[in-house]
Amino acid sequence: MASKTITLRVFRGDDKGGELVEYKVETFENMVVLDAIHKIQAEQDSSLACRWNCKAAKCGSCSAEIDGKPALMCKTQVHDCAGDSITVTPLRTFPLVKDLVTDVSWNYRMAAKIPPLTPTKETAGKPFNMQQIDVDRVQEFRKCIECFLCQNVCHILRDHERTDAFFGPRQMVRIASLEMHPMDSLNRREQLKGEAGVGFCNITKCCTEVCPESIHITDNAIIPLKERVVDDYYDPVRKGLIAIGLIKKRNKAPLSSVPNDLTKIIS
């Protein structure tokens, strides 16, 4: 494809304010938006800040909003954008640091609240052969590169600003990978219904839509977790069947059994 000159409108500013600044950039074949940002840094303005690392859609660092849609800058081809002008802005959900860089540390603090894999005392430390049929379901969750595009696009965090009540889609994927793990012995539904706030999700599927790793976040993580919470808290028939002994109650350790230092944050 022949090269052409496009206009890149990039947000410049920090937490006190900022504006969109226009740059003219000469394109080349297969150029991605991150290339264009790098070209600006190299040729026009070295003070432009952006976070990046691998340029191969595997590190999850260069998340931004391109023409208003959350995406990885390294995975968005310039030629795929409509028109000759592209607008690049930082993730809207998180506090601004500088230009395209935001402070995503809230996500790590929420992750720290989720207890790690907790085998029972009898199985802890012993070899465990994970069978393929058990891998099938949770393998997908391991693809997450923590780009936080799902956290950014989730309207509960983005528009309703309920960071106090909902851990966000990324953490739901993390909890799902533990809740569905055959070795895990913790009752994670307690946390899901409580502080993690899975009930806040209203299935908009935007997290799935923007995921660069194509993880079916809503269908394979959030909805199954919702159903598991329903099992324990909103299904009177199931409760009745457990009461009369037709169904066995899950024998899981309460969250309170997790030592505090496992979920402690060092800041």
Added chain:
Amino acid sequence: MAVQTSPPAAAAGSQKAPVVKRTDNWWGGTLFFFIVFSAFGAWATFRAFQNGFYETAGASQFGGAYYLSPLYSPTLRLSTKIAGFNISPALFILPFPLCFRLSCYYYRKMLYRAYGADPLGCAIAEPEPLASMRRKKYKGEKYFPLVVQNFHRYAFFAAAIFIIMLWKDTIESFFFKSGDSMHFGMGLGSIVFLTNVVLLSCYTFSCHSWRHFVGGNADCYSCSVLNQTKHGLWKKVSFINEKHGTFAMASLISVALTDVYVFLVTSGHFHDIRFF
């Protein structure tokens, strides 16, 4: 698990990045849903209260066909009257499939988008004054009233019973009365009924709650023979679950078209085409 983090977000300023309007077609799917669902709602309401033109019942003027509108299935012979008005049997039938659709995970997504603007689209700022009213007050499906969506699994089992009855209607649509005898045959209506019931079955049995029920609730698939069977079922349901949204819309349209077909035939506007 000790995690090293940067200073808390609260230390940063409150300035957010500017809102940039998306330039792609983010609204097409939502608009399509709004039009189709609203049209279905209007038509179904009209038909539910009409209390007529919903069955051919093997009558000779309809070629002996047995076509029963899905909105009036199963046949209820009721003579309920309120203030002198006959109450349509559809009003006793429709709440069940309606509850299934309204609490369906796919419909939840689309209904919240199309009718609640919550959100209108992905990364689309909510319109004012809704945005200001809802900010920091959002309760989602955790509290009343939307917490009732958690009863979707009960709605599924009710809908599954209706699927059995609709299959019965479909089989009957392949039999025609001539004189005092019945014979196997096929009319255009039979094909319409079969298409509808296949789409409805695919929609109903690709349900997320059903997927959880048949196997999604197990933690360790390899631990017992029962759980290995659950894994097999879960995989099969997962396969059609990927198209749950497509089946949801296709079956909504097919229910409406089947009802329209029965309406046209029974009201004399269209003669059923008989293939054999």
